[in-house]
Amino acid sequence: MPVSFDFFKQEIQQYLKSNLPLSTKILDVGPGVGTYSKLLKPFGYKLDCVEIFKPYIEKYNLISQYDKVFVENILNFDISPYDFIILGDVLEHLQIKEAQNLINQITSQNKNCLVAVPYQMEQGVHEDNLYEIHHQPDLTPEIMGKRYPNLKLLYKNQYYGYYISKNFESSLQKAYILHANEKYFDIVCTCIKSIRQYSNLPIYLYLLNSNKKCNITNVTTINWNLNLENTENRYINENNNFYINRGSSEIYNILIQKILITIHALKNFADVVAYIDSDSIATPYADNIFNYYNQDSLYPYFGEGIYDWLHHNGRGGAMDRNDLSTTLEHPVCELFKINQYNRLDQRYRQTGYFLAGRNNIEFLEEWYWMCIHPTILKNTAYYAPFHEETLLNPLLWSKEFYNGLPLVYTNGTLETINEIYQELGFNGYGREIRPWFKIPPNKEDLMFLHGEKRIDIMNKMIIQIKQLYETGTI
Numbered sequence: 450m451p452v453s454f455d456f457f458k459q460e461i462q463q464y465l466k467s468n469l470p471l472s473t474k475i476l477d478v479g480p481g482v483g484t485y486s487k488l489l490k491p492f493g494y495k496l497d498c499v500e501i502f503k504p505y506i507e508k509y510n511l512i513s514q515y516d517k518v519f520v521e522n523i524l525n526f527d528i529s530p531y532d533f534i535i536l537g538d539v540l541e542h543l544q545i546k547e548a549q550n551l552i553n554q555i556t557s558q559n560k561n562c563l564v565a566v567p568y569q570m571e572q573g574v575h576e577d578n579l580y581e582i583h584h585q586p587d588l589t590p591e592i593m594g595k596r597y598p599n600l601k602l603l604y605k606n607q608y609y610g611y612y613i614s615k616n617f618e619s620s621l622q623k624a625y626i627l628h629a630n631e632k633y634f635d636i637v638c639t640c641i642k643s644i645r646q647y648s649n650l651p652i653y654l655y656l657l658n659s660n661k662k663c664n665i666t667n668v669t670t671i672n673w674n675l676n677l678e679n680t681e682n683r684y685i686n687e688n689n690n691f692y693i694n695r696g697s698s699e700i701y702n703i704l705i706q707k708i709l710i711t712i713h714a715l716k717n718f719a720d721v722v723a724y725i726d727s728d729s730i731a732t733p734y735a736d737n738i739f740n741y742y743n744q745d746s747l748y749p750y751f752g753e754g755i756y757d758w759l760h761h762n763g764r765g766g767a768m769d770r771n772d773l774s775t776t777l778e779h780p781v782c783e784l785f786k787i788n789q790y791n792r793l794d795q796r797y798r799q800t801g802y803f804l805a806g807r808n809n810i811e812f813l814e815e816w817y818w819m820c821i822h823p824t825i826l827k828n829t830a831y832y833a834p835f836h837e838e839t840l841l842n843p844l845l846w847s848k849e850f851y852n853g854l855p856l857v858y859t860n861g862t863l864e865t866i867n868e869i870y871q872e873l874g875f876n877g878y879g880r881e882i883r884p885w886f887k888i889p890p891n892k893e894d895l896m897f898l899h900g901e902k903r904i905d906i907m908n909k910m911i912i913q914i915k916q917l918y919e920t921g922t923i
Contacts, residue, residue: 457604457611462488462604462641463649463736465563467623469533471740476531478523480540480826481505483514490514492737493893496535499526502578524551532859534562541566541585545596554615555846556599564600564612566593569849598812623739626717628710628725631705638663644731646915653718655710664908669718675706701829704836707800708817711749715807720744730910733918738896741854742804748812748848749805751798751841753856755887759797761834780832781843784824791846791914798845800838801899802857807809816844833904856889858897863906865898866913870922891923 469852471493471684480498495515500506511518511674519526524547528534534555540548542547555562566588573884575581590605629637634656647664654663655673662670677699681797689731709723716723725731741750758766759777765777773779773789773842774863780790794863802890819825825832832841844850856879859865873880875895881887890894901907917923 454841456606458484458488458608460604461563461565463612463647465489466736467648467650467739468494468617469740470742471737474530474532474534475534476533477515477537479537480509480515481538482509483511485535485537486514491893492734497531499523501580504576505580513819515593527544528555528560529558531562534560536562538567539562540597541570541572541588542580542584544584546644549596552597552599552614556616559616561614561617564597565609566612567609568605568607570608577908582764592825597658601719608814610623614866622718622720624651624653624714625724625725626653626655626710626714627725627727628657628707630657631659631661631904632753633727634661635657635705635904636902636907638665640727640729640731641665641668641913643675643729643907643914644725644735646911647728647731647733648736650736651793653710653714653721653722655706655708655713671905673710675702677702682909697777698826698829701824701833701836705817705820707839708813708820711805712810712817713803715805715810721804721806724803724805725897726858726899728732728902729801729899730901730907730914732896732914733897734922735894735896737893738802738804738854738857741919742806743852744806745806746806746852747808748845748850748852749803749809751845752802752858754797755856755860755881755885757792759835768805777834778839778843779868781819781840782846784822785787785819785843787843788845790841791849795846795851798838798842798853800841800852802897804854812844816841819844855889855894857894858899859888859895860885861901862901863909863913866910866917869895870917878894 473494475494475496477496480486480500482918486496490651495516496517497519498511499519500511501522503520506512506518506520535911552562568589569587571582571586572583573582587877590602593600593610599615601615603611603613620628627637627640637654641663642665644652649667652668654668654670656670657673657675659675660672711722711724721739721742721744760766761777767773767776770793778789820837859869862868873882873888875890875892877887877890879887879890898910901910914923
């Protein structure tokens with residue numbers, strides 16, 4: 450049948466979103482009504498399909514759903530251009546030997562596949578399509594295990610099962626990490642709540658000097674000891690919200706902990722981690738952040754900043770490309786003998802959202818060493834007006850490393866959600882709407898809304914995003 454069971458479709462969507470990079474070349478075999486296109490294309494994936502029964506192509510409008518549509522038999526089709534093959538309700542239509550050879554062909558070429566099959570289901574000709582006949586109506590979890598040893602069971606019930614090729618190793622151990630102090634406890638837990646709406650990945654919360662626990666599924670709370678004085682100048686209240694005092698040395702000390710907790714998480718919990726600012730609300734595309742990671746990179750991937758030249762307290766920026774001595778980063782570059790001119794025509798990187806893997810630990814250690822340099826610590830307001838971020842960018846310029854995440858967030862609150870999704874929309878280009886409010890090019894690039902700290906508003910934002918997602922607006 451062109452239509453498959455609805456079982457586990459949401460789980461499979463989340464699984465693939467969490468494990469397949471956006472660059473994956475995907476082939477959907479026997480696409481039917483285009484189920485997997487509907488599941489994956491909204492997140493930015495590109496899919497081709499191969500359909501053996503030509504009338505289905507027009508009937509189900511497959512040409513509009515897939516990038517390329519081939520009318521061929523998968524048994525004779527060249528799969529070499531593809532990384533990942535989807536066989537949704539396909540194996541049961543093949544003779545046992547044909548199906549076994551197909552799975553062996555896929556795995557022997559170091560490709561991966563997703564297989565979905567109905568259990569113990571007879572079926573004959575449908576819509577004059579002889580290919581609809583089930584030649585393996587006897588399938589059960591036990592028979593699948595014996596007949597297809599290269600497949601690993603993911604999900605099953607009494608009617609249906611999902612399998613993945615056993616050599617599917619893009620499933621690096623991935624996790625989200627966040628850090629906060631007790632003042633931010635309710636804020637960071639609400640942020641985590643928003644992530645958990647759309648992601649099943651582990652989350653590690655590093656809570657400074659506190660034994661509180663964030664009681665959300667698959668969240669580990671870690672008491673991160675840090676010697677801090679109990680001062681009152683860390684924050685600035687404004688319009689019932691509050692913001693960090695950038696001139697506070699204690700805020701600087703709190704923020705640079707993100708480097709150490711990233712190292713700790715990589716050494717103890719995961720192969721790759723996504724650091725997320727605690728005052729964030731996730732969109733349904735949050736897990737997309739992992740798709741950008743290159744596990745061979747020696748350096749983390751930091752988010753694109755809204756601006757490439759920052760200003761603070763009357764300092765910053767540059768009027769002349771030949772004279773960068775007025776930039777905020779100039780003192781750091783002078784101190785560490787870094788050629789700041791490497792930054793020209795390159796994007797500034799911010800540290801609220803970034804990816805790091807175990808190959809990046811040496812870089813992270815060097816970044817932290819810069820942050821705690823005695824000269825920096827004596828005058829953080831001068832050397833690091835944007836804290837660890839002001840140290841990070843010169844370090845990246847010194848490595849001549851310019852890759853990173855796109856703009857994955859926007860600053861905003863409840864009203865911003867309607868403004869973005871129902872008024873402004875996305876046009877394929879990043880757009881600055883007003884100061885510090887820039888919209889990414891595509892809706893799947895917008896993974897987080899940043900900056901709200903009022904719990905009641907944060908919860909309303911979670912509900913609003915979920916409602917728009919369920920109605921297909923997001």
